[in-house]
Each structure stands twice: as C-alpha cells, then as structure tokens.
Amino acid sequence: LGRAQAAKNKGNKYFKAGKYELAIQCYTEAISLCPPEKNFDLSTFYQNRAAAYEQLQKWTEVAQDCTKAVELNPKYVKALFRRAKAHEKLDNKKECLEDVTAVCILEAFQNQQSMLLADKVLKLLGKEKAKEKYKNREPLMPSPQFIKSYFSSFTDDIISQPLLKGEKSDEDKDKEGEASEVKENSGYLRAKQYMEEENYDKIISESTKEIEAKGRYMAEALLLRATFYLLIGNASAAKPDLDQVISMEDANVKLRANALIKRGSMYMQQQQPVLSTQDFNMAADIDPQNADVYHHRGQLKILLDQIEEAVEDFDE
Template sequence: AASKPIEPQSCSGLSRWQLALMVGTPVVFGVGAVYLWRRRRGRDKQAKTNGERKTPEGSASPVHGQQGTSSVGLESMMKWTEVIQDCSWAVELNPRYVKALFRRAKALEKLDNKKECLEDVTAVCILEAFQNQQSMLLADKVLKQLGKEKAKDKYKNREPLMPSPQFIKSYFSSFTDDIISQPYQKGEKKDEDKDKEGEAAEVTESSGYLKAKQYMDEENYDKIISECTKEVESRGRYTAEALLLRATFYLLIGNASAAQPDLDRVINMDDASVKLRANALIKRGSMYMQQQQPQLSTQDFNMAAVMDPRNADVFHHRGQYRQAYTGNNPSQVQKAMDGFEDVIRRFPKCAEGYALYAQALTDQQQFGKADEMYDKCIELEPDNATTYVHKGLLQLQWKQDLEMGLELISKAIEIDNKCDFAYETMGTIEVQRGNLDKAIDMFNKAINLAKSEMEMAHLYSLCDAAYAQTEVAKKYGLKPPTL
C-alpha cells in the first residue's frame, strides 16, 4: 500500500506538512503545489493588485502616525484590549494598514482570541505577499493550536470508522511475513509455526481467533476485534495471535491507545513465535513513527531486525522510517535508498516497496524513476487509492500538470471514498485555485476519516487556514495569488 508520507521532526524531506504545502511555507498559505512557486516570479504584478502593499507606520496620514504611536505605547504596557481598540480604529480608516493589523493580531493572541487573530494575521500574510517570517510563524502557531484544540475534542467523541476493504487489503499486503494475515481454508491443516513450533492444528470454528480469520477471508472486518477479544478472554491457544490481530485492527481504526497494550503483551511473550513478536515490534515501531517518537521507533525496528534477521518486513518498514528521518545527511539518504532497492529486488511483487521507493526518489527529485515506481505499484495493486494520490502529486511537482494531477486524485476518490489522503490533497489544491468553499468541504471529509488525533489536528489546521482566507476576502477584499 502506498502509505501516507510520515512527518519527520526535522523540516527536511517531503513531510506531511510539505506535501500539503509543497512550497515549504507555514500552513496558512501554501496549501498547494510547487509550480505555484515557480510561477510566482511572473505573478508579482498580479500579487500587487491583490493587495501586496505595505503601509509604513505613520506614512499614510497624520492620523495613522498618531494611532501607531499610541498603540505602540499601549502594547509596551500590555494593555491588550486598548491595543485592539486602537488598532481597530486605524484599520477602519485603512483596511490595508499592515502594522495595525499585525499589532492587533498579536494582542488578540494574548487574549486567546485565536479565530480573530488568525483572520488578522492571514490578511497580513497576503498583504506582505508571504514574505515576512514573523507573521508567517504567528499564523502557523495559531493554526496548530486551533487544530490541536479542535482535534482533541472531536477525536475523543468520534465513532471508530473501519477503513475501506481495499485499504485494509493494501495494508496487509505491505507485510510479506505476517502470519495473522495469511489466509487458510476451513478443514485444512495449517503449519502454525511458524507460531506453534511446527505443531499442526486442525482449523475449527471453536476458537475466536480462527473465527476472526474466517471473517478476514470474508472481508467482514467489523467483527474481527470482538472475536479476538473472545480468544484473549478465554486464554485460548491462539492468544498471542489474537492479541496481534486485535492490535492491528485497533491501529486500522485509529485507536493506538488500545493497540499498544496488545502489542506490548505480544512482544513480551517468550513463548510466542519469533515471527509474531517481530511483527508486533514492526507495527509498534511504525506507530511510534506516526506519533513522531523517533528514538522509540528506531529501538523497535532494531530489536525486530535482531530477533528475525531474515524478515523482509523489518527492512522495508525501517526503510520507510529512515526515509522520514534522513534529514540532510547524504549517507543516511543513501542508506534508505539502498534499503528500498534491496526490498524491491528481493520482493518484486511487494507494491508497498515500490510506493515507498517512489516517495524517496521524489525527495531526491528523481521524478522520472519515481513515476515508473508508481506505475509498477499500480500494476500490482490497481485499486490502491493512495498510490494514485502520490502519482498525482508527482505530476504537479514534476511537470506542473494540474489537469493530470487532479484527474489522478479524483480517480483515487472514485476507487475509495474513504481515502482521507485524497480529500486532503484535493483540498490543498483547491485552496491554491481559489476554490475555498470546495477546499473546506474536502478538508471536512478528510477530518471525519482521520485515523489519529495528530492527523486530525493537521487537517483542522488546513481547514481553518482556508476558512480564514474566506473571511479575509469578505472583510478586506484580499485574496492570495491563485493557480
């Protein structure tokens, strides 16, 4: 499965934020594609007609000068309410008075009025043509705070949502050495051990775990967690397998807090098979990676590699981790690239390997080869929606082909209407096209499908950024340059 890119703690590489923003600027503006940046030089005149104007304090009129001096004094005394009143009067006289807008934004932040602060600082960013780092950082800070607050409330009250069958199948296809995802037929004898040290077991339906496996084969995924729980509570012979399968589905529905205790138990079960414990380590390491805990992630991947050195999943998932955290270190980048090449050489039918390698190649601006890898991934998994999104983004970054990019992302939504990454990406592009209402609709769809609180916070930030731009357009007639 072509997974979403991981957001590293450093600002290098192609992180989640950079994929959403592409031009590398904070979330408030850049939501879109690299080629906007490439066109920006030729758009200077248009940007100015859309409001790129700086009004030096005191230069517009004597009134502005007096007002500016007054608000500076009030700001130094931390009289925030008075600062807001003073700046509001100045903005009434000149809605494009940058310094008054920015001073009011800072005062609003001090009073914890994040919504109005965001609107003011968004106006400032547009007026300054996104060139002032101070205002950009304030916008980004407020957006992240708003996103976290909204996600914290929404995520804890959300109904767990099972991903689409295609997403689940693609997820399991990213593992080549995962016992719990291997199908078997009723009545057949299966070599479990791989888990039971070579002991053959008759497949019956008396076990909750075996019933869960039957539901997996039938794609009846909603019943799997409850059947695994029956196996665990009865302390059946497949307790370790049931714990791992239950943890996996907890991860799939975005309940990492429920998944971790199950993964911890499997990892610490000395009588469980090496394959099960290594798989649990890989999944816990990937979970830590999503939570931006690189030290814990590294530790789990390394433990899995020592425990099961011939397990290809260790190297391919650790390769994804290394891609996310390489920074600007050329040797680390090369090590990650070598790891991906090794995976696709040893496992040429592993679509996930090609997809992750394509992401790494895109980071290195090897666009042609990345496109070939995505084509190979689509050939192996034609119904994997996420791959189409990545390929669509590549067309934007590589060829500046908006039409092809949108076509591929629309195809992803057609294949899987639960693909939150597709809605998110479509929203980012619509912001840059100036279609803010459509962008907000796309972001809201993605929010309802988010699989973690962190992911939901990121999406709320994007949505709030788009909404702030609609408010600024209404109040001041300001719009950033569009595609």
Template sequence: MASARSTTAAVEETAAKTAQSVSNASSTFIDRASRWYADNKVLAWTVAGVTVVAVGGSIYYLSKPPRVSDLDKKSKKERRKGKKDNVKAAEEARQADTPAPAPAPGVNAPKASAEPEAVVEEELPQVTEETVAHLSEQEKKDYSAKLKAAGNKAYGSKDYNKAIDLYGQAILCKADPVYYSNRAACWNAMSNWDKVIEDTTAAINLDPEYVKALNRRANAYEQQDRYSEALLDYTASCILDQFRSDSSAQAVERLLKKVAESKAKSIMEGKEKKLPSPTFVSNYLQSFRARPLPEGLEESADLSEDSGKWFLRKGLLAIQQRTAEGYAEAAQCFDSAVEKNELESHEAYAYNMRGTFRYLKGENDAALEDLNKSIELDPALVQSYVKRASMHLEQSKRDEAANDFEQAMTHNASDPDIFYHRAQLHFILSEFSAAASDYQKSIDLDSKFIFSHIQLGVTQYKMGSIASSMATFRRCIKNFGDKSDVYNYYGELLLDQQKYQEAVEKFETAVEMERKSVGEKGGMNVLPLINKALALFQWKQDYSAAEELCQKALIIDPECDIAVATMAQLLLQQGKVTEALKYFERAAELSRTEGEVVNALSYAEATRTQLEVQEKYPQLASKLQGMGAPAMPGAVR
C-alpha cells in the same frame, strides 16, 4: 498547481499503509492540501490556516520591553482633514506618533523606529468633564494635541499613570481613536488587559479599520486566553493591512493553532474509539505482504467452535472482505480469540492482530501492550516489531522505531517487510537515498510485492530522477497491470507534472479496476475517485464534476477523511463557506490522532473566522477584491 500535492499524495497513500497518521500516508488530506495551497499562494486569511499545518514552528511576536518607537500615525481620515491648515497639520503629523503596545511577556517585539522628538515644556491645560463644556472647538482641538503630545512623553518615560491621565483629558477634548489606542498602550504596559480591551474597542468603534488598535486588542485577548476573539481581530488586521505584516500573519497562525489545540484536547477526551474508514484500514493491512492462513488455522482445519483458534481464523477471514462490516467483525473476533485463549502456538499471533486493530482504533496504550506481549510470547514474530515501529514513528519516537527494526533484523534478516517499512522511516526523514536502498532490498527479497515497486518510483521522483521514476512505473504497469494501485499512483506523478489528460486516464483506469474487482458498494478503494476529482479541478476548474466524484467516494466510504477534507476545500474555493465548515468539522471528527484533529480544526477555525469577519467587517470583502482576491476569501486565484 499540482506540483507538491501529487508527489506527496502518492507518497502518503503508500505510507498510510504503515499507519503513521500525520507524518506519512495515513495523514489526512489536510497535509496534502496545505502543501498544494502553499504552492499556489492562496490569498486571504486561509493562508495562515495552511501555514499552521505546514510550518508549525515557534512564533515570536511583541516580546521586548516597551519602547516609545513603533509610532502610530493619525488615521487617513484625520490626515486628510488636517490638510486644511498646512502649518498645524505639519505640526500634528510630527507629533501624532504614539507608543507601541506593550509586549506580551516572554516574546520578542519588533525593532523600534526613531524616538519621538522632545516636546517643548509648556504649561498644560487642565481639562475636566465640567470645564471642557466651556471650551470652543478650536480650544478643544489645540488642547487635545498638547495633552496627547505630553502623554507621549510620559509614556516614553514609563510614567504610565501620568500618560493615562493626559490621554484621558485629551479624549475629553476630542474622541480620537488614536488617543484611545495610546491609552490602551499604557494599560498594556501595566498588563491591565481588561482596560486594553475597553480602550481599543472604543478606538475601533470610531475607526473600524484601525489596524494598530485591532492588534493591541488581539494581544490583550490572547493574554486572557480568549483565543477565538484574538484570532478574529488578527485576521481582520491582516486583511486590512493586505497581508504585508509578517507579525500579524504569524499571530493568525499562532492563534489558529492554539484554538485548534484547545478544542482538539476536548474532542480526543470524548472521542469514541472506533475503526477508521475501510480505505484507511485496507491500506494499512496491505502494507504487509499477504500470507496464507497459518498452519492449523486453514479453512479445512476442524476447530472447536467458539475456541480461541476458531475466533482467530474467523477474524482473519473477515479481513478479506475489505468492508467496514468485515473489519468490525475481525476486531471483535480478535478480542474473543485472546479472551478464549486455547490458542497454543498461535497465541503471539492473536495478540499481534488484536494489537493491530486496537492501534487502528486509536487505543495506543492497549495496542502497545498487545504487541509487547506478542513479542514476549514469540520473539521471532518480526511483524510485531514492525508494527510497534509504526506506532513509535507516529509518536515521533524515531530512535525507538529504529531499534525495533534492528531487533526484527536479528530474528529474520531476510524478511522483506522489515526493509519496506524501514524504508518508510528513511523516507519520512527525507533520507531518500537510504529509503531507495531499502525499497530495492525489499524488492530483491520479494519482487511480487507491488508497493515496494511503487514506493521506489515515488522515492526516485522525490530525488529528482524523473526519468528513472517514470521507467519504474512503466515496469510496474507491465508486471502489475491488473492492480489499480499502479495506475492510481502513476496518475498522481503525471498530475504533478501537469500532464492532466494522461493523469485523468490513469485514474479512470484505476476506478474501473476497483469496481470490477470488488464492486461499487463494498470494499472499493476510493482514492482514485478523489484523485480524479482533484485532477479535473486543477485541469479545468470543473467544480461540479469534482464535487460529484467526491460525493461518490463518500457514498462508498462515508468515513473517508480524505474525501471529506477534499470536499471541504472544493466548497471553500467556491465561496461556499458555511458548507465547507461542516465538512472541515466532520474531518476533525474522523481524525484518529490528536495531531490530525488539530490539522482539521485549523481549517475549521479559519473557515469559522472567515464567516465572523464577514459578519463583523463586511467592508473587508471589497478590500480583498482590490487585492486581486475573489470576493469570498479563501478561494484560489
């Protein structure tokens, strides 16, 4: 259960210090949870929600020209009724096939099955609303079968208007869900989405478990950009079909992403630009080696109050608090420092720090301008290149990031920060050998920076060198035994190996060290608390203890997106769907980038869809139970 989650968790936290929100450590817990849940084969529709995050690839569904193949069958109820007359039932079963739904433009359709047998030409009855009232029940049954078969033939010849008329007459004789679905297929071929929805809705009202009709209506909803309604139908279809249909599962995946992307754009447009949680900010700032205050900005230096240099120093001192208040004060001070100017040789550094905090607030364009200005003022300030590389990497501009590292090297090839952050680039690209080499180079240049050692151990683990990785962490404990980070990340690797008790002990040590060093009410890194919560859940299924630990983390750091998303997952697994939805939506609010918002909203939309499915199709809960899933979909077996 722990395998993928723990390894990536250790990686993510260290990588968060490079502020590459989605692709590395600063990504929300959604990324970690998605891989963890994928490993554990989560049942129900939430699988698709997870896949949206994990896969994110192109989906091909219903995209070739319509064919008469892909045949609908009579409903099970109808087939059972047909057994009363073996001869007629056999004939009806042979002719009960209906055309596949016409495809969405520009997408691939599944391969067709065998073509239906030719219908023997005979004189067809003409049925109207007036004449049908005079027919016997047997005549209605016979007429409807003949009209339906003729409709199939017309559809096969792409004479859709004729087929629509024939299916309509068949419906007058018998309100059969298959007939409505067949007529919907004709409307589908003609791209008349309103009529498709009308007829498939009629079919579903007659047979709520009619999978083909649900899929046809979902496709029509999607063509009209009614993504939430399409998602609901595809989700119900997946559950009814017991997740055997890849195309339906992929459709859920596709729709979750579309719904999330649509809402994410709106959220980002109105999103307030503010600093993320103190945990996030601390991890990012700590990814650069601590340096003393620059010469001329020492605490003993006599600086003119309210000058640019005075504000710059004040901001640098505020950072050391490691609290939300301290970081907010630092951001204001760096703004004031640049505005006041009078910075002399520290102007480039002031732009560097203002750009750093603008980046953390999500003001990417303004942050990039500041970093460019910093480089222009002092090309030798390599930290500005490294931070700009982090921004480029977050935006998937890998070539630009690599170029930033090259430029930094030309100015100071012995700066260990360059090698540490370039190693992060290699790690994200799964170039583990190159990453290990750069982490080692960073250590050679400065062996006192703890995160180079930690990340080297994680990289060795990813390369499959478990023994080397464990040895690296044991050396870390020996050399950095007073740092909570060592115990936290070592615990994650132990958890990945399902060494639960040892992992919990390491997390507990990390928690206690954090409390002693900063106090429980300010500046504490809450990740060890969250990791302990997950360990107790995986080990003992102790939901109560896990929730309590997450709540403690949220009291200390209310805006920690990882704690919020972890709580959402724990609630979801217990079937507390409504509560889980609130936390998923909160996670979306806390996300920094559009990619993170999409990830969080994918879970929120999947959760919301679960509630809607339960309300609209209450019988599906029992079907999930029959598949071996809990009554409340979304839980882990």
C-alpha cells in the same frame, strides 16, 4: 479638558523617554480629568495608556484599555489593531482575527502589516480546527482492496494466514470435534473467519473478546487487533497491544517479529527514525530468517537516504 490634555502631553513626553510607568500615571490622570461626554478625547487617552502597557508587555491591560477606546470610538483603527496584537499574545486567536479583520476592512485592505497578521492568525486557526477535527473524527475502515494489499506486503505473518493453518496442527486427529468447539468459543478464530469473509468491521471486537478472556490465542489476538487499529489510523490504541506482544517471551517468534515490524513502521510515520531502526534491528535479531524484516527495513532505509544499506536488506 485642558488639564486632561496637559496630563496627556506630559505622558507623551515620558513615553518618548521610555518611562512607561510614569506615562501610564499621566494617562490615567488624563482619563480621570476628561469630561465623560468627550468620547474622542477619552478614547485617545485609553489608547495612549494601552500603548504604554504594550511596552511593558502587560497584554491583558492593553486589551482592556483598547476595548474602552473602541467602545468610545468604534472605528478607532489604531486601538483595534493594538487590541488584535494583544489578543495574539494572549493566544485569543478568534478575538484577534475579529479585530484584525475589522482593521483590514476599515483600511480597505491597504495596510500590509494588518493583512500579514490576519493571514498568520487564519493559518493558525485553520491548523487548530483541522487538528481538532482529525482528533474527533470517527475511525474509518479502509477499503477491502487496501487491507488485502497491506497484508500482501507480509509473507511471514501468522495472523493473515488462512483460518486454522498451523493452528489445527496442535489438535490430535481424533479431536476434530474439540477443534470446532474451540473455533466456536474463540474470539480470535471468529475474527479470522470474518477476515476471510472480508467482514473487517467485526475483527477488533472479536479480538478484544479473546484478549479479555485470556484465551489460548491471546498473543495472536493482540497482534490482529493492533494491526486493525493501525489500519483505521488509531496508532495510540495499537501501540500498547504491540508492546505487549513484543514483551511476550514465550510467544511465537514470528508474532513478536511482526509486532516489531509494525511498531517500527508506526514510529517511522511518527518521524521517530531512531526508535524505528531499533525495532527493525531487534526483529532481525530475534527472527533472522524472516524476509518481512528485511523488506520493511529496506523501505525504512530508503526513506532515511541509506540507499546502499537498503539494497543489502532487499538482497537478504
């Protein structure tokens, strides 16, 4: 044991001189010379070597040596706290929290440093858990009142107009039978029917049928599906549909403008004001008489503190 202590003392001198590699060699020698039954001394040697590894930012080795120190001396606060810091560097948040909690308890919550680390890791873990829960949550349809309120913020929106308004105008008066047959076979028109009945849960699936069949109302179905994806909080699913409608140069300009407004609003929620502004400006370019463009762009400009420009849009 005397030789082991001498090696440790030599290591301490190297450590204080900043010669960490040499210190590690001395602590390793102390560990090998120490009688195995001398738990307390052995744990100190491992903890000292961990401190030298810490200076070299070798976090895995720090954690390993601290583990050996704690196995030999379960209430070794210094080793527990050093391992907690190593786990933090290795992004092992759960293990870090376990160690730092043990430290706080052993110190009777008197040490500011360990309590600050515990608080920091708890917050990080909480954010991770919340993010994971949000990611895996089941999309929920908002209340009918919320959906009606959302659609009422648009005055120039084809997909929210009553069933067959503007759609039957393409049919000759002597083809009423054919029109009802189209309604029967069109996923989009069924989706519109469900919309009038406030049976909102079926709208995405019926719109999808129209899209997959490449039906005559494909652009409308894409926009309707995207809108309901946005309503249930699934922006990543909505974006490809909106992109497709916007790129359809032969689609009704009202549909494309509406898709641009919705994508612009989505970008704003994602804190991408440049992309948002681009979409609203493009909507104004392709459909300058569309009141919805100015109403929603005005709201964007208020959020961006562009009050005078917002007033101009609201005046439009």
